Amino acid sequence: LDGAHQSYTIAANDQIAAADAYRDLIIAYRSGAPVLLKDVADVVEGLENSKVGGWYQGTPAVIIDIQRQPGANVIETVKRIRAELPRLQRAMPVGIELTIVHDRTGTIRASVRDVQFTLVLSISLVVLVVLIFLRTIRATVIAGVALPLSLVATFGVMWFCGFSLDNLSLMALTIGTGFVIDDAIVMIENIVRHLEQGEDPMNAALLGASEIGFTVISLTMSLIAVFIPLLFMTGIVGRMFREFALTLTIAVVTSAVVSLTLTPMMCSRLLRHSQGSTGSLARWFNAAVDGSVELYRRSLEWVLRHQAATLSVTALTFAATVWLYVIVPKGFLPVQDTSLITAVTEAGPEVSFAEMQRLQDQVTAAVRRDPDVTGVVSVVGVSTMNPTPNAGRLAITLKSRDQRQAFVTEIIDRLKQAVAPIPGMVVHFQPVQDIQISTRPSRAQYQYTLTGTNAREVLDWSARLVDRLQDDARLQDVASEVQEGGLRAFVRVDRERAGRLGVSMQAINDTLYDAFGQRQISTIYGQANQYRVILEAKPEYQRDPTALAKLYVPAGVNTQTQTLSSSTSTQVILPTTSTNLVPLGAVATVERTTAPLAIMHDGQFPAATISFDL
Incomplete structure (x- = not known):
């Protein structure tokens, strides 16, 4: 107014x-x-929806599933969330406890640590092998400098491309360790050869680099050609290995640049005419190398004298390779043990919410009795993960891998036997993988979706397809999301x-x-x-x-x-x-x-x- x-x-x-x-x-x-x-x-x-319930370790709970935004770093995201948890706990009423059920970054950190250790170990072994064969500290230092410098330069290009140090990129660097140092070794050996012929270090470096430069470039291009097909692969495999191929390509190109520039310069400054050692260790190693060369000479002479037998062995090896390729089991990705199992529980289509809750409690109790299980989250009712009221979900947390003997597939077999006696309930277990290829919640790892314009025909044909798939001995846990008979x-x-x-x-x-x-x-x-x-x-x-x-x-x-x-x-x-x-x-x-x-x-x-x- x-x-x-x-x-x-x-x-x-x-x-x-x-x-x-x-x-x-x-x-x-x-x-x-x-x-x-x-x-x-x-x-x-009361509750807004009384037909949905969640429990943790048998106690009523509100289940919160947190996922990172696309492009965000999962480890940094979890770190910031953990920093907020004490403040959130203080703001909650008395009697309410905030508990982290499972943190996927634990397995990620462990995998990264393993790959980091492998990378450091491979670098150390490469440097040791270089020292043994070059038999000089100076040459080893030159090759050893080329290796970390190439990796550091690779990190810079990776940062510019938006890559992160994950399992795939670290694995690429580990594999590329041998490739990275090859160019430097070839360059050093050629320069040492000129030194042994009487050239001074500067001329030896110039002559060696000019002679071997084309070889280094050709080796680099041949390696890059191997990884080019990976860059153009599509689908899940393409998304996985594109970063792997690019990281390895960057490392190889960087090592070629270092070998053509820094390595000759260091050789001209550090190498001297008095290379090698005449000590007992050097004499023993020379004798071992000479023995290996002599063994190779004798085996080569035998092969040249028995050409028919050699060709026969070659043909048999090729045939055995083809045969082994055919019989070796094939799959898209190996099963990964992330210490987390999901389970889909399914009762009859006519089951009520109260009966479904009772059956779910029985399954939860049976699962919790397993010695390798540390926590069970149970959800019943229609939700984004449960499209029908007769379905439930379990998130089963296991002990860390170093605290148990059984692999995740063995634990799943035990859990299947534990819940089998429960009447009126079917339970489908599957291990949680870091790489998920499913497009919707399902009862197993692989999916096939049948679509059509007529709903009745889709339901009928899906039932027929399930019957045929269940008869195939190569498949197990065949199930359909269709729930008729309600x-x-x-x-x-x-x-x-x-x-x-x-x-x-x-x-x-x-x-x-x-x-x-x-x-x-x-x-x-x-x-x-x-x-x-x-x-x-x-x-x-x-x-x-x-x-x-x-x-x-x-x-x-x-x-x-x-x-x-x-x-x-x-x-x-x-x-x-x-x-x-x-x-x-x-x-x-x-x-x-x-x-x-x-x-x-x-x-x-x-x-x-x-x-x-x-």
């Missing part, structure tokens, strides 16, 4: 701020007396009778939704939280289809009604004294049938995903 001298803001107590206030809400008048909401309903503070109460409305009584289809739909759909009618806004107000029938009226006979629907064309207002656009129609109420059974019959619990879609088409393991 804006007057001549003063202005006012308008406010009203139209918002209910507590659940208790709903109990005294007047919803109708009968015989001149008000009817309060508490007279016909129970107002309770119980359905089909309300068949007699439209003619409903029309005579003035009952609209909208009124029937609203009545069913009010009773069983968990309709949200309002929201209570607190200082820190907000609470949804849910309308539904009492639990005793939600147990079986006979409850539908107790429902009444408003009838009459010109019915006067009042509404229960809310803070949202939703309004619940309430009958008044002038409203005619008609039993639902007067205009409809209830048929008990079966139907799929859910029909999945892929690209807007009906789809059925079949999963299996090898």
